[in-house]
Amino acid sequence: MTEPLRIIYVIHNAYGVGGTVRTIINQANAMAARGHDVDVVSMWRARDSTFFPLHERVRLVPLVDARSPARKTPPGTDREDASWHSLFPAKLSATEDNRLKVNALIGHLRGIKEGVLVCTRPTISLIVERFSDPRTIRVAQEHAHLGIHKPEWRAALEEAYKSFDALVTLTEQDKRSYAEAFPGIPRIERIPNPLTSLDVPVSDLTGKIVMSAGRLVRTKAFHDLIRAFGAVVERHPDWTLRIYGEGPEEPRLRRLIMRSHLYNHVFLMGVHDRLSEQFAKGSLLAMSSRSEGFGMVLLEAMNSGLPVVSYDCPVGPREIITPERDGLLVPMGDTDSLAAAIRRLIENEELRRTLGAAARKTAANYDPDVITRTWERLFAELVAGRN
Missing domain, CATH: 3.40.50.2000 (Glycogen Phosphorylase B;)
Incomplete structure (x- = not known):
């Protein structure tokens, strides 16, 4: 067991039901259960509670509340800021909702001075690279394979990932692909998604x-x-x-x-x-x-x-x-x-x-315990490398 770590997962919508949401919440829950200080920052909130249960020690921080017609954001983050628009691919500023989410995340990042920032999608990684405190440890999780990124995004990500402490892929194939395509990334690891539990009902294979x-x-x-x-x-x-x-x-x-x-x-x-x-x-x-x-x-x-x-x-x-x-x-x-x-x-x-x-x-x-320890070891090594 390592010393307790401060870990902040940044996700687009923690209230959704997709595989990435389930995976990130499982990771956060596992880290909290092992005694770490864990936040899940959700750029978007569209329902009252998360679909997947959160450990009692995980702090959920929603930024833009889509339940309100006014799209309410936390105090100090709801003012329109267009200064970042030219920094990213045009899609990030193309809609009002996108601009609200990015502005809210930029505002939230200004309050984070330490810890491990885990980015769970490429758009988040681009924002974190530009606006997070350099004293934080920055880790990018790639949940999609390299080939899915369009040229504009690929060029932006290559530049951003060079300043990250680590990039983590889900497969060995993607680990090799990113290492070849983005040779300037300091560290690339492959950590697959874990199961929630090995203890589940097992089919008798008779149902048609x-x-x-x-x-x-x-x-x-x-x-x-x-x-x-x-x-x-x-x-x-x-x-x-x-x-x-x-x-x-x-x-x-x-x-x-x-x-x-x-x-x-x-x-x-x-x-x-x-x-x-x-x-x-x-x-x-x-x-x-x-x-x-x-x-x-x-x-x-x-x-x-x-x-x-x-x-x-x-x-x-x-x-x-x-x-x-x-x-x-x-x-x-x-x-x-x-x-x-x-x-x-x-x-x-x-x-x-x-x-x-x-x-x-x-x-x-x-096994979730094995993969959780792999994440824990990576985070601890990155923190130790800064000390």
Whole structure:
């Protein structure tokens, strides 16, 4: 156990329901439980309480309150300041809400004189690099792979990350990519997302249900999964697909389900705060995402003993799944192969059980205690390096 540290996580919206939100809150909770002094600074607040529970010792600091039509911000941070607009890519100042959030964060950073500042998205890293006190330790977490950044953002991030104490990626592949693309970064580490707990309900693999989960956005390509499942139910009409999550694509996906006459087979389940309990009702998980920073849903399903089928998208799934051992990978965008892999696991119970058992062993490598200690060691080393 290291000496207690002051850790400030800066997140866009701690009140959201996405994988990054869950991951950051889990990290904050784990650090607080180990005796560290932890803040979660949320640039945006759109609901009364966070969807994921916070440890009693974690301080939640919302900056812009979207529940109010006036978008109220803390005293001293609500005055319009345009001086920073030219410092960042134009998107950061393109809307009133964006300007409110950036101004609020700049104001809050002025009050932080020490500690470890953890930036959880590239826009936050750019702001922290310009406006945080140089006495703070600055750590950037990349939750998306390098290839997703457009040239304007990539150039800005390369310059900003040179002044950070460390950049942390989720995968070895991204660690290599960032090291090659941004050679001036002082330290790059790979720390994967941990599971919340290894102690979860485990499926008996008898339920005739295929599971999936994630934000209902274009990059998750749930429309591909729905089309693939249409081919599955032609042979297996007694199986259903349950998709957990919410997002802007929901109306489009519902229209696709209706148009494809899959309303008795495909169900959009909304969000669920105990996803592991739901996974335990299924017999496999299918993921059609075309872009992943890591693939936390895969890992959570594997922890529940589900074999998994996934698109082999550029980063993430291929570091979690060992094909034919604990899951199946299919070419990205190939809905025929996705359907065939799902049918294969439906039709071969022995394979389903073999892959499911191996999946649980793979998930054990992401023990939250081990990964929390890795973060703790990194932070302690960075602080010691300044002394």
